[in-house]
Amino acid sequence: MAKMNIENVVASTSLGQELDLNAIEDALDGAEYNPQQFPGLVYRLKEPKTATLLFRSGKVVCTGAKSLDDVKVAIGKVKEDLKKAKIEIAIDPKIEVQNIVASSDLEQEINLNTVAITLGLEKVEYEPEQFPGLVYRLDSPKVVVLLFGSGKMVCTGAKVPEAVVRAVQKIAAELRSASLMS
Missing domain, CATH: 3.30.310.10 (TATA-Binding Protein)
Structure with a gap:
């Protein structure tokens, strides 16, 4: 049986509220927001190594994860980092996998x-x-x-x-x- 490696899990969720992306960029180290280039804020985590895209609407897309567990950890960390930046998220985000990319041989x-x-x-x-x-x-x-x-x-x-x-x-x-x- 050929072995399979998950290369990327892309998942989305909603934080259930509008976000002030300028305030988030100021509050979070490593957050990048350039609305002329892309409408979302990019927040990269080192562990798990992911990029989370946050949009003004409260929609969130996590990419780069190697498993669904990594997605859950990443979104949990983003929620915690937002809380530390005095941005309270009232809901527990429901995560929906959009795409899994895997390799095999x-x-x-x-x-x-x-x-x-x-x-x-x-x-x-x-x-x-x-x-x-x-x-x-x-x-x-x-x-x-x-x-x-x-x-x-x-x-x-x-x-x-x-x-x-x-x-x-x-x-x-x-x-x-x-x-x-x-």
Whole structure:
């Protein structure tokens, strides 16, 4: 079984109130707010290594986490840091995963031309002159997998880690059943 590594978890929440991003930038070390470039404030944490985007509406997006637990820790730290800066957050934010990006390796080379023909062109995009990977859109789980000739894969669009595991297992099984992989 190919092993899977979560590379990035993107999650969002709402703090349930409007935020004064200028005041937050002044209060938090490492906060960056430049509304001419981007409408949100960027707050980076070293542990867990994440970037949290805070918007005036109170919406929050956390990116760079390696797990859902890291997301929860990061958003908890942001809430605590806001509290220390005299910005009280009244609610306990409900976190919703938007996207999980994970990598995997089938540990053998794959002939992408043969894969593209075998898996069917309705779910596969492969234009090696444009991009070296084959784009495979799965319906269940609903994810997109980039498959490279090296056997390495990148899976995106998952909401739970189990979806990535199922996608990798499904692709490996399809390649084996078509005798494209040992």
